[in-house]
Every structure is written in C-alpha cells, then in structure tokens.
C-alpha cells in the first residue's frame with residue numbers, strides 16, 4: 242500500500258449509476274472552487290445551503306461567496322449541531338427553507354456539514370417536489386469517507402437509527418480536505434472508524450496499511466487524502482454494484498447492528514456516543530461474536546480492538562459514559578434493524594481481517610447471551 246501514497250492533489254472518484262452517475266472530488270480548496278464546479282455541472286442557478294451552527298461560522302461565507310461569484314443565488318439555514326438534529330422537528334424547517342426560496346427541481350439543495358446535515362438535507366431533497374437536485378459538501382472525515390456517498394438519507398426514530406428516509410443520490414460530492422483541520426480530535430477519530438471498516442470488510446492490505454500509517458492519516462497531507470480516496474472508491478464500487486442494498490451493500494453495515502443499538506440506547510446523545518464510536522465498538526463486537534460462533538480466530542478480534550484503541554476510539558460498551566439499558570433493551574433496537582427479514586436477524590460477520598460476509602438467520606438467543614456477557618466489559 243505504500244506505493245498508493247501520491248502528492249496532495251485533487252482526486253476524483255466516479256460513482257457509476259447510469260444516468261444518475263456522479264463525481265466525488267477530493268482535495269484542498271474545494272469550498273472556494275464550489276461555485277465553479279457546480280455551475281459547470283448543473284443548469285440551476287438557485288440553491289439552498291443547509292448547514293449546522295459549528296460549520297456555518299467557519300465555512301458558510303466562503304461557500305456563499307463562491308456560489309455568488311459564479312452566478313448562483315443562494316439562501317442558507319444553520320441548524321443546531323449533533324445527532325438529535327436528524328429528526329422530524331428539524332426536517333420541517335429544511336423543507337420550508339427550500340420551498341420558501343422557490344428552489345425548483347433543477348436547482349439544488351446543498352448539504353454543508355457532517356453526516357447529520359448530509360442525511361437530513363438529502364432526505365429533504367428526496368421528498369421536496371418529490372425529488373430535487375442535491376449536492377454534498379461533506380466537512381467531517383466521516384462524511385467525506387462514507388455518508389456523502391451512496392444516497393442513503395434519513396432521520397432517526399426512538400425505535401432506531403435511520404428508520405425514516407429514502408434513497409436519493411447526490412449530483413456531486415465536493416470533499417474539501419482543508420476543512421478537516423478544524424474538526425475536533427474526537428470527531429476525526431469517529432470518522433476514522435468508518436475508514437478502518439473498509440479494510441475490515443474486504444481490504445486486508447488497506448487495514449495493514451492503516452495499522453502502519455494511521456499517524457500520518459491523522460496528521461494530514463497525502464496519507465490522509467489517500468485514505469479518503471481509497472474509502473470513497475471502496476464505497477463507490479459497492480454502491481454501483483448494489484445501490485438499494487439487496488445483497489452486497491449490507492457489508493457496509495459491518496459493526497452497525499450493534500453500533501446503532503447503542504446509539505438508540507444512549508438516546509442519540511452525542512456527548513455520550515457518536516456514530517463512529519458506536520461503529521468502532523460494534524466492529525469489535527462483530528469480530529468477537531464471529532469468534533464465539535467459531536467463524537474466526539479470537540486473535541483477529543484482538544487485532545481489531547488493539548488498532549482502534551491505539552487511535553483512541555472506544556472499543557467496549559463499558560467505555561460509553563453513563564449506564565446502559567439491559568441487554569434485552571438492546572435486542573429491541575436490534576429487532577428494528579433494516580436488515581431483519583421475516584423477523585430473522587442479519588449480521589455482518591467475518592472469517593478474519595478483510596473477510597466479512599452477510600450472515601442471515603443469526604439466532605437471537607445467541608446474540609442476547611453474547612450481549613449479556615459483553616454488557617459490563
């Protein structure tokens with residue numbers, strides 16, 4: 242993998258979906274260049290920019306200036322930051338802002354922010370006028386490597402994560418890597434969990450490379466851009482092969498069945514647990530559960546845990562501050578998972594590092610006794 246590291250220049254990944262194909266541009270300076278990139282690709286000249294209150298003071302003005310300089314008229318809305326914003330309460334003002342600005346179908350709705358803003362804004366774009374054009378300008382590592390790509394949009398319910406939403410692909414993704422310098426270390430680590438996920442799904446060489454190069458990824462520069470580009474290419478390949486998660490795409494859910502249950506159990510309180518942290522704990526649990534089912538070696542679970550711990554991520558349920566509900570309550574959230582078929586649980590399990598697979602019909606009694614055991618560890 243060392244040979245993959247190239248100088249910090251702009252990279253392009255194409256998501257191949259026939260007449261809904263789009264580019265992901267990755268590199269420095271893309272917010273300043275956004276107006277030009279958008280104007281050269283889209284006909285519409287009216288846009289609504291949705292962002293959050295952390296991102297707005299840093300990056301909204303440069304984006305609005307770039308749009309205006311390129312003949313695009315834009316309105317904006319800044320929402321509170323954090324997972325609780327992915328709710329019906331905040332969906333309403335997004336839809337009303339878009340409609341109030343008379344954004345037509347061929348104009349566009351722009352998400353400027355992390356995965357929360359991307360998922361919420363994408364959902365609004367998917368339902369306003371039964372589908373409006375949508376541009377992702379992801380500003381967190383997590384959003385640049387995962388949530389801005391692939392068209393899953395939506396909001397949370399007390400019943401579980403992302404249970405209300407639509408598939409709605411963006412028309413363009415602009416990942417400005419300069420903005421990652423203002424992300425908090427905790428949020429950078431959370432995004433890194435999704436980067437490591439691609440290695441653990443089916444790229445053992447990439448996982449090896451991350452074990453050796455993670456400090457360089459955290460430091461910035463070419464290794465960081467490389468990790469983002471490899472992640473986007475991995476996701477683009479899966480989405481192009483199975484856009485609506487009829488099979489293969491479920492692999493991108495590695496660690497998420499446990500992780501989402503933990504997010505619901507902590508009531509989407511970002512102070513206690515953010516999505517990437519839930520995924521980190523969930524990926525360790527998925528490897529441990531695979532070992533318990535005699536599918537993989539316990540050494541692989543230890544290796545995954547050691548790496549995630551080394552970067553500073555939580556890896557155990559006991560790492561989550563505050564108390565958790567009993568294992569039976571976690572099972573209620575797991576039963577609402579979108580991968581459940583005919584009441585039977587589907588998990589992403591593994592035969593080793595980079596050898597994940599979709600396991601249908603996982604016995605819930607096994608999962609419950611595993612969770613009871615892991616609850617206090």
Ligand SMILES: NC(=O)c1ccc[n+]([C@@H]2O[C@H](COP(=O)([O-])OP(=O)(O)OC[C@H]3O[C@@H](n4cnc5c(N)ncnc54)[C@H](O)[C@@H]3O)[C@@H](O)[C@H]2O)c1
Pocket residue numbers: 293294295296299322323324327354355356357358360380381382383384387388389390391392393394402403420421422423424425428431432515516517
């Ligand atoms: N649609 C998908 O395919 C997909 C994939 C993965 C995750 N998700 C969803 O994404 C969400 C998590 O996304 P996230 O981790 O980006 O969370 P987030 O959107 O809450 O952003 C994390 C925090 O960082 C702040 N922030 C963002 N960019 C910043 C910057 N450049 N400088 C300073 N602060 C910045 C935000 O204001 C927020 O406080 C979850 O809801 C998860 O379910 C969706």
Ligand SMILES: O=C(O)C(=O)C[C@@H](O)[C@H](O)[C@H](O)COP(=O)(O)O
Pocket residue numbers: 387391393402403435486490491493494497579
């Ligand atoms: O894009 C996908 O497919 C994923 O599963 C990516 C995940 O990282 C992401 O968190 C996604 O939102 C989870 O999907 P869900 O269908 O379980 O809500």
Ligand SMILES: [Zn+2]
Pocket residue numbers: 387435497516520
């Ligand atoms: Zn995720």
